Amino acid sequence: MTIKTDDVQPKPSADHAIDGMDRKILGALIEDATLSYADLGKRVGLSAPAVHERVKRLKRSGVIRRMAALVDPRAVGKTLLAFVHVDTTGWGKTPELMAISEHPEVEEIHSVAGDTCMLLKVRTTDTHALEGLLARLYATPGVVATRSYVALSTYLERPAQAGVTEVWPTPRARVRVV
Amino acid sequence: MTIKTDDVQPKPSADHAIDGMDRKILGALIEDATLSYADLGKRVGLSAPAVHERVKRLKRSGVIRRMAALVDPRAVGKTLLAFVHVDTTGWGKTPELMAISEHPEVEEIHSVAGDTCMLLKVRTTDTHALEGLLARLYATPGVVATRSYVALSTYLERPAQAGVTEVWPTPRARVRVV
DNA sequence: CATAATGCCTGAATGAAATTCGGCAACAAT
DNA sequence: ATTGTTGCCGAATTTCATTCAGGCATTATG
Numbered sequence: 043m044t045i046k047t048d049d050v051q052p053k054p055s056a057d058h059a060i061d062g063m064d065r066k067i068l069g070a071l072i073e074d075a076t077l078s079y080a081d082l083g084k085r086v087g088l089s090a091p092a093v094h095e096r097v098k099r100l101k102r103s104g105v106i107r108r109m110a111a112l113v114d115p116r117a118v119g120k121t122l123l124a125f126v127h128v129d130t131t132g133w134g135k136t137p138e139l140m141a142i143s144e145h146p147e148v149e150e151i152h153s154v155a156g157d158t159c160m161l162l163k164v165r166t167t168d169t170h171a172l173e174g175l176l177a178r179l180y181a182t183p184g185v186v187a188t189r190s191y192v193a194l195s196t197y198l199e200r201p202a203q204a205g206v207t208e209v210w211p212t213p214r215a216r217v218r219v220v
Numbered sequence: 221m222t223i224k225t226d227d228v229q230p231k232p233s234a235d236h237a238i239d240g241m242d243r244k245i246l247g248a249l250i251e252d253a254t255l256s257y258a259d260l261g262k263r264v265g266l267s268a269p270a271v272h273e274r275v276k277r278l279k280r281s282g283v284i285r286r287m288a289a290l291v292d293p294r295a296v297g298k299t300l301l302a303f304v305h306v307d308t309t310g311w312g313k314t315p316e317l318m319a320i321s322e323h324p325e326v327e328e329i330h331s332v333a334g335d336t337c338m339l340l341k342v343r344t345t346d347t348h349a350l351e352g353l354l355a356r357l358y359a360t361p362g363v364v365a366t367r368s369y370v371a372l373s374t375y376l377e378r379p380a381q382a383g384v385t386e387v388w389p390t391p392r393a394r395v396r397v398v
Numbered sequence: 399c400a401t402a403a404t405g406c407c408t409g410a411a412t413g414a415a416a417t418t419c420g421g422c423a424a425c426a427a428t
Numbered sequence: 429a430t431t432g433t434t435g436c437c438g439a440a441t442t443t444c445a446t447t448c449a450g451g452c453a454t455t456a457t458g
Contacts (some may be wrong), residue, residue: 071289105295111249117283143376151376154369191332198321198329
């Protein structure tokens with residue numbers, strides 16, 4: 043009998059393991075999702091139907107969540123970026139706290155280990171709009187304090203890279219049980 | 221004579237102002253960049269060549285930076301997400317600090333206002349790989365301290381929304397100069 | 399008020415690309 | 429050795445991106 047894990051986090055169905063060819067495809071599609079299958083195939087060394095099949099599988103298995111247009115936030119009026127540490131009374135995915143995701147200024151919500159409970163990434167038009175968001179956060183039941191880090195400049199902002207980055211390889215047990 | 225602003229931040233060329241129709245198009249393309257122009261037009265109430273023209277303009281003006289595949293980080297082995305506060309001796313875009321962006325685990329680098337200098341968003345395979353990254357950060361000239369917030373759960377993570385979110389409208393001067 | 403110019407839209411036509419199909423080679427299991 | 433499976437390629441079909449020629453509203457101008 044197998045134990046049902048039933049994760050809270052969305053899990054990528056691990057039907058097929060990702061191989062090096064998949065990583066090359068992912069890397070190319072992260073850079074440019076408008077590549078034709080013919081060009082994509084030429085870049086990774088495969089035919090168009092072959093890459094098409096793999097991309098379909100990567101989408102179906104959830105590795106590729108979706109294709110998205112990356113929009114300059116400043117072009118749509120979101121000039122101000124801030125990271126907000128939120129201290130709460132309780133812990134966990136309570137409905138009250140999840141209501142925070144309803145605020146359209148909030149782009150990310152993480153529960154973190156450290157001297158705070160939750161970490162928010164938010165974008166607003168200006169400081170005044172940030173104040174409005176903070177007021178709504180403080181009005182949320184369970185929120186007791188916030189600390190905001192307003193971004194002055196963004197030096198790097200890129201979506202998830204596809205390559206493995208095992209610079210220091212994780213040590214594996216080299217012990218022989220006798 | 222006009223003053224050359226010459227921003228450090230990439231600037232969206234403000235040829236044409238973004239109107240409500242553009243916002244609807246952007247919102248749809250953020251959700252799904254694979255929409256055909258016909259479907260996109262039906263969704264926003266426009267013909268296919270019309271939306272095509274607008275999308276082309278949005279790309280050319282830099283509002284749409286690019287189309288990208290959004291990849292599940294866990295599917296490519298990046299299980300651990302952390303936000304790292306970095307304290308530095310100096311300030312600004314020094315070459316030493318910009319070398320941090322060479323580390324593939326680093327997804328974002330912001331200089332922030334608050335009790336730290338810089339804020340990093342990083343993804344690694346595990347805690348050991350995070351330790352390796354921190355070791356490399358400490359080896360960077362100018363870095364004096366770091367504080368890491370390891371994400372336990374991610375409740376929300378979405379790319380930039382297209383809509384204006386002026387919930388508390390920014391007060392405008394109602395003064396008449398006489 | 400008339401007129402011309404501008405910008406933006408609609409509908410058809412062309413060319414390219416996505417998608418599907420059948421067949422072949424490599425590999426694993428029986 | 430044989431059989432089944434998996435993954436790939438080349439060709440065919442259908443859909444879509446892209447372009448073009450008009451039509452309508454709005455605005456500037458005489």
